[in-house]
Amino acid sequence: MSLDAIQSILSSAVVLGSLYAIMAAGLALTWTTLGIFNFAHGALMMIGAYFAWQIGADAGFGLGVAAGMAIGVAALVGLGVVFERLVIRPFLGSRQVVLITVITTLAAMIFIQNSALLTWGPRMKQMPPVLPQGISVMGISFSAAELLIVIAAPVTLIALWLFLTRTRLGTAVRAVAQNPEAAALMGLNVSRLYSLAFAVSAGLAGFSGILLGSMRFITPTMGVEPLIKALVVVIFGGLGSLGGTIGAAYIIGFLEATSIYFIGLYWTPALLFLVIIVVLVIRPQGLFGKE
């Protein structure tokens, strides 16, 4: 195995892992706090990318990439609040909340995808590049968009971790996640904290969508494939903890990159599935999940 091969595998592993980590962190956040799995996460990514394109690209409002990213993420935070109010909250008390919200978020996914199709049409859009050219780190070359993901993912995740562990608000979110009744008795506004958790998750979705959109093309269905990968990550790592999910994201990214290099793009999805089945048979709650 040559040095080139190792470098190539490592660079794509880091890029994939970083992307999956931001996505899966958003999914894990809503799972741990609200106890729902958001199938519209991929659609939220996609709509974030479209917002950023609309504001940032010359064919849109032409305000520049940075403005597009900032406003795109902000819009997604707002959309997250509305989304939670319409699609999640009415069903939270129900006995079958997990199944019902899977269905309602799937419906929301279809709604968002087709809204994007009606608004922006089926033609692919391309985000203007953030930096003019790529860069080389220790002999491994990254494109500008890839570099942005590799740097932004850990920074975002550390910020999320600091928010959840070091601020009063973040601690409140975790308290609600652990025991909503007790949290309500302590005077926390549970439904507002649910809104907040969902808004943060939607913001993360929008951010990862913008990053993905700057790497690939933007289409109404661009969120489907990453959603499936995020599924694989959360099955693999278990949905229990944020740290476990992020670790799983990088492991899956590495596995995928290695497998694509050695056995090709075609068999990689099947191999990932096989790995998941083996993990589930041994540890049904996921690699890092709790009993």
Place this chain on the structure above:
Amino acid sequence: MQRRDRTFFALMAAGAAALALLPLIGVDASFRHFLILAFIYAIVASNWDLTLGYGGILNFAHPAFFELGVYGYAIFASTLEVEPWLALLLAGGVAVIAALMIVLPVLRLRGIYVILVTFAFGQICLQIVLSQSQITGGSQGMVLLPGLQLGDWSFARDGRMGYYYATLLLLVLSTIYLRMVVRSSFGRSIQALRDNEYYAISRGISVSRQRILTMAASAVFTGMAGGMYAAYLRVASPEVFGLDFLIIVLSALLLGGTSTILGPVMAAILLAILSEWMMDLGAWRFLILSVLIVGVLRFYPGGLYALIEGLAKWAISGRAAVRRGARSPLK
């Protein structure tokens, strides 16, 4: 035969007779085409009811059983040149094998993990179909599949009349089969597991065994419906793996009412008529459908079946039983 069974079979026979007579009073070929697809969707949705509704198994691999039936038929009938009628049966077998494969890793899982794994299974099947293009035709799919025929008479002749009655017959057989499964002691045991798992286990019902059997039982007609779909359209394309198909079948199941069998069947036929009516709306169709799903789950979770049941009771006894559907929870 109990009264409930009599009502069920009377309703079913009346519906089947009406649908069987429909082509004779003259409906145009394009409407017949929509009804044929509706019958197939109805089979998939009502068989899904066996796992998602009666069994309480959060199984999202069901559309994949259908899709594997489509490709199973295509590979047997076209590549291996098996007699199409036999390929249709084998398509059911392919779906059952797929169900047995996916149920094994799912046995020890609960709640959301069942949904995630079964959902991922469908997507992985799609990836494999796309990547194994020398067998499946990849993203192009497989075309010019052999259709069904009896002697020299092709089912596509006389304005697809053969397919109309063949799919209707399959739907009737599937409905009778589902009703018999649900009312058997096996059917009661899976409902017991759904409603009170620990009590059912304490009465000697094996969770794993019943889960395996439920999944396999729900796949038989689903796979054959896939085979029929492939024989009728004469193509197998990866498009059937899309989320659009999942959402259409799922909405038929939910809007019809879970754990009712006839509800999803009626809803699927109604949805097919609706979607023909909304054909020109394009993407708007899916916007309306998704709002409808969330709205029904929010305000009338009992669905179409509870509405009809309520209306019938109201007509007979004069009491406002219609409101009941608004209260009955999704089982």
